[in-house]
Amino acid sequence: MDLSVKIGKMTLQNPILTASGTFGYGPEFRDFLDLDRIGGFCTKGISIEPRGGNPAPRIVETASGMLNSIGLENCGSKAFLEKVMPQIRNVKSAIIVNFYAGTEEDFIKLAEILSTDKRIDALEMNLSCPNVKKGGSAFGSNPELIERLTKAVKNVTDKTLIVKLSPNVTDITATAAAAESGGADSVSLINTLIGTAIDREKRTFILGNKIGGLSGPAIKPVALKMVWQTAKAVKIPVIGIGGISNLEDVLDFLIVGAKAVQIGAWNFINPSIAAECADGLEKYLRQRGETLNELTGSIKE
Numbered sequence: 422m423d424l425s426v427k428i429g430k431m432t433l434q435n436p437i438l439t440a441s442g443t444f445g446y447g448p449e450f451r452d453f454l455d456l457d458r459i460g461g462f463c464t465k466g467i468s469i470e471p472r473g474g475n476p477a478p479r480i481v482e483t484a485s486g487m488l489n490s491i492g493l494e495n496c497g498s499k500a501f502l503e504k505v506m507p508q509i510r511n512v513k514s515a516i517i518v519n520f521y522a523g524t525e526e527d528f529i530k531l532a533e534i535l536s537t538d539k540r541i542d543a544l545e546m547n548l549s550c551p552n553v554k555k556g557g558s559a560f561g562s563n564p565e566l567i568e569r570l571t572k573a574v575k576n577v578t579d580k581t582l583i584v585k586l587s588p589n590v591t592d593i594t595a596t597a598a599a600a601e602s603g604g605a606d607s608v609s610l611i612n613t614l615i616g617t618a619i620d621r622e623k624r625t626f627i628l629g630n631k632i633g634g635l636s637g638p639a640i641k642p643v644a645l646k647m648v649w650q651t652a653k654a655v656k657i658p659v660i661g662i663g664g665i666s667n668l669e670d671v672l673d674f675l676i677v678g679a680k681a682v683q684i685g686a687w688n689f690i691n692p693s694i695a696a697e698c699a700d701g702l703e704k705y706l707r708q709r710g711e712t713l714n715e716l717t718g719s720i721k722e
């Protein structure tokens with residue numbers, strides 16, 4: 422059965438991806454699932470230089486979700502290309518490298534650096550991290566900046582470019598439209614919603630960074646609504662993210678118009694979930710005698 426999806430120049434063998442920051446760099450999950458069975462995976466956000474991230478504690482469990490303030494800890498672009506890529510370059514699924522910088526110049530420089538590796542299928546530009554002081558959400562809430570930066574990055578890369586959007590804005594369709602007019606091949610949404618948690622005995626914040634990003638099943642209704650609205654507002658493919666924990670959630674995002682989905686926090690609960698959803702989607706469509714194309718965007722308004 423054909424479950425393939427085209428996003429820019431990249432062809433995914435199926436629409437199930439894993440979300441950045443919840444799947445390591447890929448190899449860490451090899452004991453739990455066959456990387457060749459999923460559509461692809463997004464790496465932890467890569468910066469030019471290595472980053473240590475935020476002070477601990479960096480994770481708190483919440484009702485039906487979690488808050489994180491990792492602060493984009495990563496090995497840096499050099500170690501990623503030299504040490505990590507050799508471990509994953511033979512997988513059949515798509516390798517999507519999520520990347521982050523604190524300035525426009527560094528976003529462009531980093532896109533150039535990552536574009537030197539032919540095996541990387543796509544770059545996912547994180548304009549939406551709530552856990553870092555420089556860049557992050559500041560970029561992600563300004564449509565003019567998004568359009569300019571997308572255009573500049575497109576100019577230096579021939580990779581499929583996905584712009585990852587923040588839900589912490591008044592109107593996500595405006596930021597999606599800005600990415601589209603800047604030349605993005607796709608937008609992915611949503612990143613985490615900003616929140617906090619306190620220790621009422623100590624009267625302190627639990628997270629070392631005080632605030633963090635909320636993810637997991639708690640955010641699914643918010644994400645689903647934003648993906649539905651965005652899929653109607655732009656012509657480029659929308660990748661749906663937010664609170665997906667089973668096949669039913671995957672179906673919901675596809676029905677409202679997502680061309681592919683990413684599974685995030687649930688990888689921590691069930692590290693095989695992405696492969697299970699890929700198998701489950703095929704079975705579901707086969708049983709119904711429906712194609713992926715017929716399912717996608719089939720919501721009745």
Ligand SMILES: Cc1cc2nc3c(=O)[nH]c(=O)nc-3n(C[C@H](O)[C@H](O)[C@H](O)COP(=O)(O)O)c2cc1C
Pocket residue numbers: 440441442443465466489491493519547550585611612613635636637638640662663664665683684685686687
């Ligand atoms: C621990 C953790 C780390 C994350 N790191 C990144 C990151 O480096 N870059 C990024 O774009 N998103 C990052 N995210 C956001 C996820 O990719 C995803 O957009 C978000 O968690 C919502 O999906 P979910 O509810 O399925 O987790 C991170 C999320 C978590 C939970």
